[in-house]
Amino acid sequence: MSEFTGINPRRSLHPWLLVGLLWVVAALNYLDRQVAFSMFPLLQRDLGATSTQLGLVGTVFLWTYGLLSPAAGYLADRFGRIRIILFGLIVWSAVTWLTGHVRTVEELLWTRALMGVSEACYLPAALALVVAAHPDKTRSLAAGIHQSGLYSGVILGGVWGGWMGETHGWRMAFTVLGAVGIVYFIILFAFFRRHAEPSPGAVPHPLHGFGELLRNPAFLRLGAAFGLVGVANWLVYTWLPAFLVENYSLGLAAAGFSATFYLQVASYAGILVGGFASDRWQQSSSRGRILTQVIGLGVAAPFLFLMGTTKSFPILVLGLILFGLGRGLYDCNTMPVLSQFVSPGLRSTGYGLMNCLSCLLGGVMAGLAGYLKSQVGLAAAFQCSAAVLLLAVILLSALKPRPAQ
Structure with a gap:
């Protein structure tokens, strides 16, 4: 059964309609953050940024985003996930518009920090909302389809952002994206006013809630693995x-x-195949989703290493495809696996803590890669990240849900 158990008299959202509405928000979430990376050469030219400062564009965003994620997750559990999603959308859209008007590298870094604060509100709340709305037999597929919105945002950030930067300039790109987000906020706000959201159940005091999570060995393993995967993801992004x-x-x-x-097209395939397969595997084995994640990272790691060693562009493309496929198998099961070990009232909070660790480690790697780029090149950073993924495989392999979970 799904967890739409609230007593709100308003009509509940259909589970798949909810996924569709949030898919657009997810795409905007990653498009608005990713578009800056495709414009690094333009930002370096127009603002006079060094390679290290460009690395900080990623690091500042990730650290503020990560540090605020646990608090944003708890607020979503406590006060309503839809409220927090809408708040984040309107704020980060305004900040995206503002980014198109910065004049110095310092101002750019401030807008990236503000974007990190506002975007922290989205993912913990949205994933918990999707999982609560869907029964166990469709949770991974629903989470995977929602995840495809993030992938679409990354694609648009790279392709549309690169084209927009070359033809109309980076300032226009940020201005347009901010305006689109504000318009969609108005649409979403009007729609959600007429619909209820699932109740997460009892939500403990913040200290008790965080303490409960940090005393949970399975949650600590999940969080560590998620953080290690974040190192590889943010280096690539x-x-x-x-x-x-x-x-x-x-x-x-x-x-x-x-x-x-x-990478993203392969990830689409990974989340659809992984979501469909793991939902069915989970019906016969409580480790079905966990083992799907293990397989995914086991495929992704060697091909990330290959990306850092090959000189052949076709082989690089092969590495990107297989890295993306493996990552999709992992991503579609992140919140469904978390739900096996964490109570409904702490799922946004738990994902927020995991996101915090992932972003802090990813931010270190983004900044370190900027330094390595000027010293030995980026290939060594890709190779180190492949080894990090193998550590995540070991951590996930040790997870064994109890029958009651």
Whole structure:
């Protein structure tokens, strides 16, 4: 059964309609953050940014986003996930518009920090909302389809962002995106006013809630694995377009396309296949979703290493495809697996804590890669990240839900 147990007299959202509405928000969430990375060369030229400062564009966002994620997750559990989603959407859309009007690197870094604060409100609340709305037999597929919105945002951030930057300038790109987000907020606000959301059940005091999670060994393993995966993800998100420009002599738009399209299309396949298969595997084994994640990361790691070693562009594309496929198998099961070990009233909070660790580690890697780029090149950073994914495989392999979970 789903967890639509609230007593709100308003009509409840259909579970798949909810996924569709949130898919657009998810796409905007990642598009607004990702578009800056495809414009690094333009930002470096117009604002006079160094490679280290460009690395900080990713790091500042990730650290503020990550540090605020646990608090945003708890507020979603406590005061309503839809409220927190709407608040985040309107604020980050306004900040995106403001980014198009910055004049210095320092102002750019401030807007990235503000975007991190506002975007922290979305993902913990949205994933918990999707999982609560769907019965166990469709949770991974629903979470995966929602995840495809994030992938679409990454693709648009690379392809549309690169094209927009080359043809109309980076300022216009941020201005347009901010306006689109504000318009969709008005649509979503009007729609959600007429519908109820599922009740998460009892939500403990913040200290008790965080304490309960941090005393849970399974949650700690899940969080550590999620953080390690974040190292690899954010390295790829932040630096792959620049890596392709410098090592394969691609133009800005071509690099944005190659850095996002192959990987994200493969990730689409991974979340659909992984969501469908793990939902069915879970009906016969309580470890079905966990083992799907293990397989996914086991596939992704060696091909991430390959991306950092090959000089052949076709082989690089193969590595991107298989890395994306494996990542999709992992991503579609993140919240469904978390739900096996954490009570409904703490799922947004738990995901927020995991997101915090992922972003802090990912921010370190984004900044470190900026330093490595000027010293030994980015290939070494990709190779180290592949080894990190293998550690995540070991942590997930040890998870064994109790029958009651």
